[in-house]
Amino acid sequence: MNEKLLKEADWCEWSDLHDSFIRDMLFAVKEGKDCFLLAEAIAENNTEIVGKAIESGSIFRPDGFQVEKWKKDKLRFLTLIVSPFVVIQEMDMAAYAKVLESQAEVLKKEH
Template sequence: MSQSPSTLYAKLLGETASITWQELQPFFARGALLWVNEGLDLIAVAEAVAENQASKVSGWLAEGSLGKVEEERASDLLSRDPQLWAVVVAPWVLVQEKAERSALH
């Protein structure tokens, strides 16, 4: 297996953008928003979704590392307004909270 990023990975990386919760709320309302936990690579997850890699995606869903944004998380995001990363893999928008690198003093 090659260690270089795939063409799809590079394409998705180029389409990933910083976004606010305010901008994501319409996608949440439609049920089209998937949360990617901090421990996962947002782009690798998007690539697996785009390529219908069912075993990977179902594993993340089963362990709770990937899933629809729940009401509780939506309320938390609304109150905190953290920086988020998002990438579209139609019909989904995958979103992840940006890591706080400056938190390591």
Template sequence: MSAVDTQASRHESLLAKLLSETARCEWRDLERFFAQGKVLRVDDAHDLVVIGAAIASDDASTLTPLIDAGELAPPSNDHARRWHAENQLLWTLVVAPYVLVQETRVT
């Protein structure tokens, strides 16, 4: 197996592991992490698991443009207030030390 194949295999394993660790969680259960500055909001245009893998792999080439565009950022106080009022259900993924959150899509 080549180094490229091995790297691709590791990446696929990481994606599978992270996918199995996603969960839906009510915002009120996450507020303490928000208060600690450990919550990052992932814009719903992006795959939560892929972004989690980029964080776990310290992939700056993927993360920097998202951070610069505000598509990966701590939730604003307005988000937190709205999510609290609605007891918003969010997709979550822990990639220590962060809890990644993404609003669930209603279809």
């Protein structure tokens, strides 16, 4: 599953995510936590991992104050689709470049 998520990972601005927030389909992963692991746990309905992540604050549903901060700071996010949910994590370009390198390696294996 992790390779599938990696291949489909994207980097988005808040404006691309707003509709998912309005529909309450958005989960945010705290910086420094493994976004892919938590997205995989959501996809597999692993209530133990997801429950612990929610309790610890590693994954959360953003509120209006958080959203306003993100809009003001013009942040970009690693974005993983785990239908019907969208899992995001604040990420700068340097960190996203590492994700792109991993994507390229997975795609090379397939060809």
